[in-house]
Amino acid sequence: MALVELEGVEKSFPIWERHGRVRRRRRIVRAVDGVSFRIERGTMVGYVGPNGAGKSTTIKMLIGILVPSAGRVSVAGLDPVRRRIDVARRLGVVFGQRSQLWWDLPLQDSFDLLRHIYRVPFGRWRANLDAFVELLDLAPLLATPVRQLSLGQRMRGELTAAMLHDPELLLLDEPTIGLDVVAKARVREFLARVNRERGVTVLLATHDLGDIERLCSRILILDRGRVIYDGELEELKGRYGYERTLIVDLEEPAPPLAVPGARVERVEGPRQWLRFRRDDVSAAELTAAVAERARLLDLAIEEPDVEEIVRRIYVEGMAGEAVTPAT
Ligand SMILES: Nc1ncnc2c1ncn2[C@@H]1O[C@H](COP(=O)(O)OP(=O)(O)O)[C@@H](O)[C@H]1O
Ligand SMILES: [Mg+2]
Secondary structure, eight states, rough: OOSSEEEEEEEEEEEEEEOOOSSSEEEEEEEEEEEEEEEEEEEEEEEEEEETSSSHHHHHHHHHSOOOEEEEETTTTBTTTTTTTHHHHHHEEEESSSSOOTTSHHHHHHHHHHHTTTTTTTTHHHHHHHHHHHTTTGGGOOOOOGGSOOOOHOOOOOOOOTTTTSSSSEESSSSTEEEHHHHHHHHHHHHHHHHHHHHHHEEEEEEHHHHHHHTEEEEEEEETTTEEEEEEHHHHHHHHHHEEEEEEEEEOOOOOOOTTTTTEOOOOOOEEEEEEETTOHHHHHHHHHHHSSOOOOEEEEOOOOOOHHHHHHIIIITTSSOOOOOO
């Protein structure tokens, strides 16, 4: 049995819209509109989609805090609404924009409280805490009240908090939102490790494709409440011309660089934007080729954003039907 199963899941919200000066009209928003997928144990799946696609709503149904309007949700064979406590013991949750830590207490106190809330045996809790404190370099922060932590520091605390009771499933909702590059990398590395070393199944909801680039082989793309792609990330890149952009800052303005495998999309003074596909050329090769032609001050690589990929899927004529790998 798959650890997570959704079958024809829908969630609608009634909203009231102003209609004229006094009257208000009731309208139904279908946040999730017939979603089905399964997640096997030990896997790491990216749940990707633009803002408003229905990612958070799906996660809230997996936790059991929202009741589906239709369809069936199961986590470890349990109905998350009816068996909310049993399901809670099996999962860890991190919301990038909400904290599960006690704001005014030192970080350590939150970890103590969670031990009691989840009734984690002391030895196991201690071993887990030691491991995560080490892995996430939390020792210097344990005595600090959560409200004094930076966002990146707090997120390391959130990840630890979510893992202390040895969940089988980790649900993350935009865990890297607002983080700088270093803090993002740290979160991603942590997720890769708990998946690899502890076999934790991970569902990572994000609108940042960078999050899943190195982590998830399988991605589900959600758009307006529907899964429009379910398959390998690699296949998606091949199929929809997944292009990256190398942004180079040259020492001085130059004509568009003629580099094999890339085309210059934009030039602004000494800065140039080179689009390339990884099938054609690697970022390292491209950088070397640029450095042969001009003096390079700085560079950055930009991943395509989710909106662009979603748009491409529609442009390719797949709109309305989920794209699944031919396995
Ligand atoms: N409690 C709610 N009441 C009314 N509308 C909601 C509620 N929660 C979410 N929505 C709407 O449902 C849609 C999906 O939201 P959400 O699941 O938060 O998307 P995502 O997490 O992918 O950004 C959005 O249009 C959002 O405005
Ligand atoms: Mg969300």
